Amino acid sequence: MSDPTDLEIPGHVTLAQGEGGLPKVVVETAWSNAEIYLHGAHVTGFQKKGEPPLLFMSAASEFAPGKPIRGGIPVIFPWFGAREGSPAHGSARITAWELKETALLPNGAVELRFSLPGAEGCHVEFLVTVAESLTLELAVENTGDRDSAFETCLHTYFQISGIDAVSITGLAGTRYQDKVAGTTETETAAAIRISGEVDRVYFDTTATTEIEDPGYGRKIRIAKSSSNSTVVWNPWIAKSKRMPDFGDDEYPQMVCVESGNVAQNQTTLPPGGHAVMKVEISSMRLLS
Numbered sequence: 591m592s593d594p595t596d597l598e599i600p601g602h603v604t605l606a607q608g609e610g611g612l613p614k615v616v617v618e619t620a621w622s623n624a625e626i627y628l629h630g631a632h633v634t635g636f637q638k639k640g641e642p643p644l645l646f647m648s649a650a651s652e653f654a655p656g657k658p659i660r661g662g663i664p665v666i667f668p669w670f671g672a673r674e675g676s677p678a679h680g681s682a683r684i685t686a687w688e689l690k691e692t693a694l695l696p697n698g699a700v701e702l703r704f705s706l707p708g709a710e711g712c713h714v715e716f717l718v719t720v721a722e723s724l725t726l727e728l729a730v731e732n733t734g735d736r737d738s739a740f741e742t743c744l745h746t747y748f749q750i751s752g753i754d755a756v757s758i759t760g761l762a763g764t765r766y767q768d769k770v771a772g773t774t775e776t777e778t779a780a781a782i783r784i785s786g787e788v789d790r791v792y793f794d795t796t797a798t799t800e801i802e803d804p805g806y807g808r809k810i811r812i813a814k815s816s817s818n819s820t821v822v823w824n825p826w827i828a829k830s831k832r833m834p835d836f837g838d839d840e841y842p843q844m845v846c847v848e849s850g851n852v853a854q855n856q857t858t859l860p861p862g863g864h865a866v867m868k869v870e871i872s873s874m875r876l877l878s
């Protein structure tokens with residue numbers, strides 16, 4: 591058994607004990623720092639030097655085997671949403687992944703490769719690249735002898751200055767399932783604003799989205815490839831109160847803009863097939 595600290599890179603990659611005694615990886619680069627728990631291969635922090643954190647983490651989150659972490663970037667696989675008798679949003683986010691490889695790239699970026707143990711009939715890896723931006727790649731290979739259909743989603747919680755201040759662009763004209771109203775709609779807003787519970791699954795969209803946040807004077811860009819679904823979620827007041835691992839007063843500081851392949855956009859791989867969904871999260875000053 592190799593020594594896990596062999597994966598450490600002085601000044602850049604440190605293995606540490608996190609909340610709940612769960613192991614985590616602390617990453618430092620010239621531009622940013624990040625934190626990733628092996629539990630769920632869950633990115634719980636990403637912050638550029640001199641900026642507010644880019645990811646929201648609930649102060650009430652649990653950190654325990656079998657429980658999802660509330661905030662950061664839950665890795666959703668092999669299904670999205672509720673499933674009778676099974677954990678919501680699949681098993682990957684409540685499974686301890688293995689850290690297989692770490693690397694300091696010549697450009698100063700840090701790359702971490704995680705592998706999901708025990709994924710029946712497929713091989714699943716998660717590549718996290720920490721630099722001035724944060725890049726995530728969820729790779730699934732069908733190692734079975736029949737087609738494999740599954741859903742994926744990087745369920746990212748973004749830290750914002752205030753829900754009243756922000757707007758989300760990039761989804762105008764896109765069809766979506768409104769899970770609050772129970773209807774199917776077409777997005778009419780060039781810049782979506784949130785003034786109540788929002789839970790929308792946008793379909794057949796590969797668009798880059800942006801969160802404009804005048805309060806923080808920044809714009810967050812979510813660019814993606816091999817992802818045909820985008821989910822926008824804010825629980826607002828009543829749902830926040832129903833979530834024990836989410837503070838009643840936290841909803842104004844977060845919005846989820848999630849990149850995946852869900853429902854009618856699910857992925858079907860033939861035997862030996864391989865799919866990689868990639869998301870790059872970056873931020874820039876918002877020119878007033």
Ligand code: TA6
Pocket residue numbers: 658671678679745769789821823846848
């Ligand atoms: O992505 C939005 C959503 O599907 C919402 O319906 C809400 O349930 C959210 O995910 C959080 O789900 P979780 O199982 O993490 O509480």
